[in-house]
Ligand SMILES: C[C@@](CO)(OP(=O)(O)O)[C@H](O)COP(=O)(O)OP(=O)(O)OC[C@H]1O[C@@H](n2ccc(N)nc2=O)[C@H](O)[C@@H]1O
């Protein structure tokens with residue numbers, strides 16, 4: 001049998017870090033939402049008890065380091081499953097980009113294997129398993145739009161933001177999330193108003209959403225990689241309504257309300273970056289279909 005799952009990327013419309021925890025992780029408060037840029041994860045039964053990763057992307061590990069592999073292994077162990085699976089990942093989401101591509105592949109693997117192996121697990125159970133793999137996996141199990149707290153695994157669903165376009169530009173560098181958190185100076189943070197962003201989204205107020213966009217991790221990544229700041233500047237110059245780095249970066253996204261303004265932003269950025277995308281904000285939980 002064969003099961004196909006869509007694995008969409010996320011952006012962080014607002015990202016605050018509150019403090020460093022005793023377990024070494026940081027306590028966060030952030031708004032995550034899915035966008036229409038997705039990997040495809042295909043799961044096929046194998047006649048032998050083995051997990052196989054097929055991905056024709058040189059940046060994606062094809063062994064136990066792959067987060068999709070870890071998802072399958074965790075499910076097998078937790079539920080004593082003695083079946084094999086081939087996990088074929090078609091990458092569209094840039095790797096190590098702040099867009100949770102690997103986490104979304106892991107989440108898609110959890111959802112897909114739940115179907116393939118008839119496990120009957122709820123999304124809540126899958127999200128709990130996912131949080132053992134990585135902080136962003138729980139959100140990716142559900143998709144949609146959420147306020148995420150804890151180390152990012154505590155999910156509170158909120159309304160989708162109003163429809164708009166998202167232009168993404170990723171410079172050729174890849175960023176290590178662990179490095180960015182390690183280099184964050186907690187005493188010099190300009191905290192974004194995450195509650196203001198929640199209200200703006202619940203009210204469907206596009207101008208206020210643009211106003212409240214903020215990400216404390218920008219301070220670290222922009223210092224490490226000045227080209228990210230340059231891309232932000234260019235995106236503003238080409239007419240995006242609001243511009244922010246996603247997650248730990250280095251991808252920069254810009255919101256554009258009117259489709260007529262999109263070509264100028266998209267084409268302008270293509271001159272600076274080889275990976276540029278113009279996609280829709282999805283934001284609704286049924287966007288995984
Ligand atoms: C920054 C964010 C924002 O959504 O996204 P990305 O930039 O990775 O997409 C997330 O917090 C990233 O989540 P994720 O990529 O799943 O991180 P994990 O694998 O759990 O952790 C990688 C490393 O980052 C640090 N880390 C992560 C999450 C957190 N709340 N505090 C941390 O200090 C830890 O050093 C950890 O070892």
Ligand SMILES: Nc1ncnc2c1ncn2[C@@H]1O[C@H](COP(=O)(O)OP(=O)(O)O)[C@@H](O)[C@H]1O
Nearest residue numbers: 065066067095096097098099100101102103105
């Ligand atoms: N399925 C996967 N897709 C992409 N990267 C993966 C995957 N599994 C493991 N990785 C590893 O995870 C690292 C972070 O990748 P990714 O999830 O794309 O970034 P981010 O956490 O910044 O959004 C990569 O350097 C890669 O080696």
